[in-house]
Amino acid sequence: MQTAMDDDLMDDTDEPAFTPVKDAFRPAYALSADSAGPQCSASTDFCLFCEFANDGIVSEMKTLVHTLAADGKELPVITEALRRAYEDGVREETEWSPPGCPPVHAPEWTTASIRRHLLYSTEFSELFDVAIVQMFHSIIERQNASMIDSSTNMVVEEHRAAFTDTVKTFIKFKAHQDAIAKRRGGSKRG
Numbered sequence: 001m002q003t004a005m006d007d008d009l010m011d012d013t014d015e016p017a018f019t020p021v022k023d024a025f026r027p028a029y030a031l032s033a034d035s036a037g038p039q040c041s042a043s044t045d046f047c048l049f050c051e052f053a054n055d056g057i058v059s060e061m062k063t064l065v066h067t068l069a070a071d072g073k074e075l076p077v078i079t080e081a082l083r084r085a086y087e088d089g090v091r092e093e094t095e096w097s098p099p100g101c102p103p104v105h106a107p108e109w110t111t112a113s114i115r116r117h118l119l120y121s122t123e124f125s126e127l128f129d130v131a132i133v134q135m136f137h138s139i140i141e142r143q144n145a146s147m148i149d150s151s152t153n154m155v156v157e158e159h160r161a162a163f164t165d166t167v168k169t170f171i172k173f174k175a176h177q178d179a180i181a182k183r184r185g186g187s188k189r190g
């Protein structure tokens with residue numbers, strides 16, 4: 001006969017156990033070539049900035065990125081400017097030799113590949129910083145949108161706590177950015 005204690009034990013054993021599964025997780029940034037990651041080295045796509053030395057037209061296109069970033073242009077705008085600059089004259093002159101494959105004339109430099117390099121190469125870290133500021137803006141705006149309980153007009157405490165936590169972290173991030181800009185002798189941004 002089952003007792004109440006037996007029932008409790010049964011309930012405990014009914015709890016789904018966490019079983020680690022192979023490949024359930026992956027690195028945020030792959031350090032070996034055989035694992036997936038967001039960066040150029042983990043992709044088989046053509047990337048102009050990875051393939052060619054930093055001189056001539058490549059150097060000019062990198063200067064274009066820094067200039068547009070300094071003007072506060074957003075990532076999609078800079079990505080599109082690079083894509084157009086590549087298509088307008090550079091692509092036709094480009095020969096690519098992917099490892100183990102025949103050479104490719106005028107390879108496409110896709111928007112995804114350009115964005116991947118801009119964000120993950122660390123050459124243009126200012127772009128990632130701007131993207132983080134935009135993420136904070138977006139999160140703060142959404143947290144604001146759900147701050148008040150419509151039926152009671154009361155502040156939802158859980159949402160307020162999450163909001164102030166976001167703002168605190170954002171202030172720390174901005175202070176860090178300003179300290180870096182000051183050390184470099186640059187101006188404040190954001």
Ligand SMILES: [Zn+2]
Nearest residue numbers: 040047050117
């Ligand atoms: Zn690249």
